[in-house]
């Protein structure tokens with residue numbers, strides 16, 4: 001018979017447009033999983049705390065200019081510098097809730113006109129999420145939430161192109177939640193989907209790599 005892997009944590013990724021509510025939902029999910037006794041951490045990309053992350057942060061704040069391909073590779077490198085820690089956390093049983101991942105990398109860079117396959121290439125070999133949840137909202141509705149700051153990508157026209165890229169990128173395994181529902185309703189749907197994935201990983205689902 002086939003040998004089962006050990007129990008491990010789940011790699012949960014939340015994706016969506018700016019203002020879709022990912023950050024709010026990640027923190028709610030974190031506390032609900034903690035309360036039910038799970039080992040869990042919440043992560044986000046870009047991780048602005050690393051050296052690479054600081055370059056990304058200054059680019060997003062329009063304090064520096066970088067070639068489209070160069071910044072794409074920095075976003076990817078920012079995930080590569082966290083890969084081994086990610087793997088050891090998951091193998092030691094910690095579930096990771098991750099706010100943005102490789103799909104953001106591909107969606108935002110291809111929205112600038114870069115070839116999608118070129119964008120996907122540097123992500124090959126990163127850990128594949130066990131679950132991708134897309135919080136769906138139209139760019140117009142997201143803009144109405146206000147709080148678009150001065151960061152580089154926070155413009156309606158660009159967010160429209162990002163939404164189109166996400167449409168091309170997503171596959172049948174993604175779970176889509178209507179992000180315009182009240183926060184509590186989104187939270188409830190999200191928790192149910194996530195618990196299912198946490199359970200499967202606890203039962204020994206093997207880790208895999210991008211792109212499946």
Ligand code: Z5A
Pocket residue numbers: 017018019020021022023024025044045046060075076099100101102104105106108109145147153154179180181182183184186
């Ligand atoms: N980027 C990239 O290009 N390449 C990459 O590889 C990666 C990222 C990883 C910075 O990301 C930018 O980097 C990002 C993509 C690009 N650019 N954009 N756009 P970031 O993580 O620093 O920023 P962000 O994720 O885009 O935005 P955010 O500010 O963290 O937004 P959010 O997490 O989606 O939303 P929120 O803060 O939870 O909620 C937004 C507001 O809506 C807030 O006032 C909430 O109270 C409200 N809200 C939330 N939920 C609801 C509901 N259900 N109803 C009504 N109102 C709600």
